[in-house]
Amino acid sequence: MWQKVKRVTLACTPTPLMQLDSLSSELGGPSIWIKRDDLTGLATGGNKARKLEYLVADALDQGTTTLITTGAAQSNHARQTAAAAARYGLRCTLVLGGMAPRRRNGNLLLDDLLGAHLRWAGDRDPYALMQEVAAEERAAGRAPYIIPAGGSNAIGAVGYVRAAEELAHQMRDRNLRIDHIVLPVGSAGTQAGLVAGARAYNLGARILGISVGGEAEALRATIVNLAMLTVAYLGLRFEIDPGHVQVNDAYIGAGYGVLGNGEREAIRLLARTEGLLLDPVYTGRAMAGLIDLIARGTFSKRETVLFWHTGGTAGLYAYAEQLMSHRV
Numbered sequence: 001m002w003q004k005v006k007r008v009t010l011a012c013t014p015t016p017l018m019q020l021d022s023l024s025s026e027l028g029g030p031s032i033w034i035k036r037d038d039l040t041g042l043a044t045g046g047n048k049a050r051k052l053e054y055l056v057a058d059a060l061d062q063g064t065t066t067l068i069t070t071g072a073a074q075s076n077h078a079r080q081t082a083a084a085a086a087r088y089g090l091r092c093t094l095v096l097g098g099m100a101p102r103r104r105n106g107n108l109l110l111d112d113l114l115g116a117h118l119r120w121a122g123d124r125d126p127y128a129l130m131q132e133v134a135a136e137e138r139a140a141g142r143a144p145y146i147i148p149a150g151g152s153n154a155i156g157a158v159g160y161v162r163a164a165e166e167l168a169h170q171m172r173d174r175n176l177r178i179d180h181i182v183l184p185v186g187s188a189g190t191q192a193g194l195v196a197g198a199r200a201y202n203l204g205a206r207i208l209g210i211s212v213g214g215e216a217e218a219l220r221a222t223i224v225n226l227a228m229l230t231v232a233y234l235g236l237r238f239e240i241d242p243g244h245v246q247v248n249d250a251y252i253g254a255g256y257g258v259l260g261n262g263e264r265e266a267i268r269l270l271a272r273t274e275g276l277l278l279d280p281v282y283t284g285r286a287m288a289g290l291i292d293l294i295a296r297g298t299f300s301k302r303e304t305v306l307f308w309h310t311g312g313t314a315g316l317y318a319y320a321e322q323l324m325s326h327r328v
């Protein structure tokens with residue numbers, strides 16, 4: 001299957017699979033493992049590196065000169081796209097939501113260091129603005145390639161089919177069974193790829209996405225649809241059972257990117273029990289959800305839960321004030 005799919009190398013893989021003994025005993029619940037996609041190594045790391053391996057390969061195949069994508073001001077996807085563009089000698093324009101903030105730190109600092117051009121969408125539709133930027137690029141004789149938010153289309157999601165294969169090898173090597181995989185869900189490409197990959201490689205784990213902003217039913221529909229498109233793109237012949245796609249939207253709090261007590265406590269707990277950094281927007285929220293679900297007795301002590309660390313730690317610095325203010 002993989003011979004037919006074009007790929008460039010951007011991520012340091014396989015990423016480590018580690019057991020979180022201290023956290024498991026602290027929480028007194030199931031055995032907790034972590035998949036360290038925060039260590040993919042593309043201008044820090046994160047899940048978008050795996051998607052970009054396929055997106056950038058497709059872009060280069062089409063003779064692209066300029067990558068264009070969109071996200072929030074602190075988008076990890078935008079930062080990793082800027083890094084991928086730099087690595088392959090491409091121009092990069094990032095269409096970011098809202099207005100330019102006064103402080104340029106976290107991912108925004110890295111976007112700048114990586115040489116990306118920034119365009120602030122204000123209250124305009126970022127997709128319309130991306131089309132405008134693409135037209136400007138064409139008028140200047142260049143060849144633009146638009147990557148959707150989060151790199152979440154069938155090409156990007158292939159990165160997480162591949163990641164499921166990688167995990168299957170790691171599980172076999174260690175004779176490890178995983179009952180549940182828990183991860184944050186934003187634009188849904190990561191979960192869609194994992195759902196397709198779990199089916200292709202018989203992972204045997206239930207996959208639970210913790211929403212960072214969207215409503216569960218809408219996200220489930222997006223994930224099912226994108227998983228099916230990804231399966232078709234790879235020329236595979238199996239169905240996606242919508243019953244296997246689980247999303248929990250109980251931890252959204254005040255909305256996307258708004259730090260609450262759950263995230264704050266989860267970030268501190270992981271830092272202090274495991275010396276491990278989570279991020280304020282995605283993994284902090286998903287871990288807050290996992291901690292709550294364990295407290296509610298959702299998983300038995302004999303079960304094994306894998307937390308998929310999708311990265312985002314560059315965003316920590318942009319939340320310094322909110323993170324420090326409740327210091328204990």
Ligand SMILES: *Cc1c(COP(=O)(O)O)cnc(C)c1O
Pocket residue numbers: 046047048075076077150152184185186187188189190191279282283310311312313
């Ligand atoms: C983008 C992102 C996610 C969400 O992945 P999707 O494929 O968009 O659902 C999770 N964690 C981090 C750190 C991210 O940057």
